Amino acid sequence: MYCAENKKLIYVGEKMSDTIKIIPFGGVRENGKNMYAVQIHDDxxxxxCGLKYPENELLGIDIVIPDISYLVENKEKIVGVFLTHGHADAIGALPYFLKEINVPVFGSEMTIALAKITVNDDPELKAFDNFHVVDDKKEIDFGDVTVSFFKTTHTIPESLGIVLSCTEGQIVYTGDFKFDQTATDGYQTDFGRLAQIGSKKVIALLSDSANAENPERSSNETDIADVMAETIKYHEGRVIVASVASNILRIQQVIDAAAKSDKKVVLTGHDLEKIVNTAIELNKLNIPDDELIVPLNQLDKLKPEETIILETGKLGEPIKALQKMAARKKGNLKIQPGDLVVIATNPSHAMETTFAKTKDMLYRAGAEVKSISDRANATGHASKDDLQLMLNLIKPEFLIPIQGEYRLLVAHKELAEQVGLNENQIFIASKGDVLEYKDGEMFLGKGITVGNTMIDGIGVGDIGNIVLRDRKILSEDGVFIAVVTIDRKKKIIIKEPKITSRGFVYAKTSVDLIQESSDLVERAVQANLDNKEFDWGHLKxxxxxxLGKFLYDKTKRRPVILPVIMEVNQHHKKSKKSNKSKDDE
Structure with a gap:
């Protein structure tokens, strides 16, 4: 039972046996997909509950979410989902999670508003409304565990860190954070609260590592806002700003820059409009002029010099949207000569090649390209100094670096050692590792199997390694199809094998290879027809x-080979002729 009383939510439950376990389901040795389970006693x-965008080798995959099989098996133990902020790497997997595990969701007002948009977009979850708004003043009492929160600074308002308190001590999760002394209301870190948390026993700190190897201090947002305003103000043509849809702080800076330079802002998609409208309704986004935001259908009525197009792309990922604009494949949103493209998002290392390719495409289309990161260390993640300050404030017994690829977790480990933690106090975990705490010691227990769940269209988890391998082969070496028509009863080939190639060789310039392949297929099929123990599987x-061995010997490539065998039963009367297709898909 949940009830609000004096800013304290109370849950009535039973006390269970003493155990503490921390299990990462994502967010370690990778960028994004943050999800961590903390088992205290038996809850x-x-x-x-986040997602990540696919890397280049995940061909055709839209997003990747954590594998929650273990949690589904133990769903009766799950108390709820506690969110730090409203970016996709923290809330993007919620619809998939809640369809399997119906539990309450907790977060700040802005985070819950964005979570509702994400969840209620799924037709199966339109009725779900088990959301609870919390803030840094509230506590949730679950009997022998109390959940509380602390304000952090990130690129979205009302981001929160989470504290789980029990008789053994506290587990602290920072979420994405940085320290910025110039942060405005709604973005400010509560340093006093951090010191208060650190004054009591902290068993473990799960701390953001995404910027751990960057030697520079993060630029404060006041300086970034000045860079944005200056970049936009003096351009005489259209300005296209690429940003993550849920980066409310960056959107505010674009709106402020537009107001200072007498320009209008055009929002490019329905998802972005919903996020912006939600932020405005909650007073998290300030619009100085009601006419400053212009609908997309009014774009053609604006003069180029007064136009700012805010592009966030599908699922809030703007880089691919820029590629479509450069290739003139995005409706009326096309790059024009004289456009200035301002990239206000920092790509992950996995996206650097795509990022460079995108900039090249934009230049070819006639645009000028500027990146905010060229003039400022624009990031929402803690610098080296920030990470060490967090450690000194919280004073944890054990550190678990999270949110970052392996080298970033190692960099965080080295920073922690510089402030006094020893190697035995730091755990660089993998997905599925079970870190257990008992009698003042933390150790690696028996792990569980945790993989990735890949989303392709409406398919959830039905794309596995074999399908991805075939897609990779198709993208690199193409497909080679051999079609043969046989009469199995007469043991003859009715028609000469027909060879079709796509993405492998150009048929008109490879006549000899095609003919030799046809002859080889004919011999192989005939040999199987002559065999007394004929078997379709063996034939294919x-x-x-x-065919695979022959093509590799000739080309040193291995295309996907698809034999298609057509069986014809021939009778004396042609009118009773029938066909059976033996396709091998």
Whole structure:
């Protein structure tokens, strides 16, 4: 039962046996997909529920979410989901989680508003409304565990860190954070609260590592706002700003820059409009002039010199949207000569090649390209100094670096050692590791199997390694199809094998290779027809094996080989002729 009383939410439950376990389901040795389960006694608390965007080798995959199989098996133990902020890396997997595990969701007002947009967009979850708004003044009492929060600074208002308190001590999760002394209301860190948390026993600190190897201090947002305003003000043509849709702080800076330079802001998509409208309704986004934001259908009525197009792309990922604009494949949103493209998002290391390719495409289309990161260290993540200050404020017994690829976790480990933690106090975890705390010691327990769940269109988890391998081969070496028509009863080939190639060789310039392949297929099929123990599976595999070996010997490439065998039953009367297709897909 949940009830609000004197800013304290109370849950009535039973006290269980003494155990503490911390299990990462994502967010370690990778960028994004933050999700951590903390089991205190016999209850499981879920910290964030995020997604990540696919890397280049995940061909055709839209997003990747944590594998929650273990949590589904133990769903009766799950107390709820506790969110730190409203970016996709913290809330993006919520719809998939809640369809399997119906539990309450907790977060700040802005975070819950964005979580509702994400969840209620799913037709199966339109009725879900088990959301609870919290802030840094509230506590949730679950009997022998109390959950509380502290204000942090990030690129979205009302981001919160999470504290789980029990008789053994506290587990502290920072979420994404940085320290910025110039942060405005709604973005400010509560340093006093951090010191208060650190004055009591902290068992473990789960701390953001995404910027751990950057030697520069993060630029404060006042300086970034000045850079944004200056970049936009003096351009005489259209300005296109690429940003993450839920980066409310960056959107505010674009709006402020537009107001200072007498320009209008055009929002490019329905998802962005919903986020902006939600932020305005909650007074988290200030619009100085009601006419400053212009609908997309009014874009053609604006003069180029007064136009700012805010592009966030599908799922809030703007880089691919810029590529479509450069290739003139995005409706009426096309790059024009004289446009200035301002990239206000920092790509992950996995996206650097795509990022460089995108800039090249934009230049080819006639645009000028500027990146905020060229003039400022624009990031929402803690610098080296910030990470060490967090450690000194919280004073944890053990550190678990999270949110970052392996080298970033190692960099965070080295920073922690510089402020006094020893190697035995720092755990660089993998997905599925179970870190157990008992009698003042933390150790690696028996792990669980945790993989990735890949989302492709409406498919959830039905794309596995075999499908991805085939997609990779198709993208690199193409497909080679051999179609043969046979009469199995007469043991003859009715028609000469027909060979079709896509993405492998150009048929008109490879006549000899095609003919030799056809002859080889004909011999392989005939040999199987002559065999007394004829088997369809053996026939198709034999064609694959022989054709694969032949093509590799000739080209040193391995295309996907698809034998298609058509069976014809021939009778004396042609009118009773029938066909059976033996396709191998």
């Amino acid at each position: 499981i608390y879920i910290l964030d 595999q034999d064609v694959r094996d022989q």
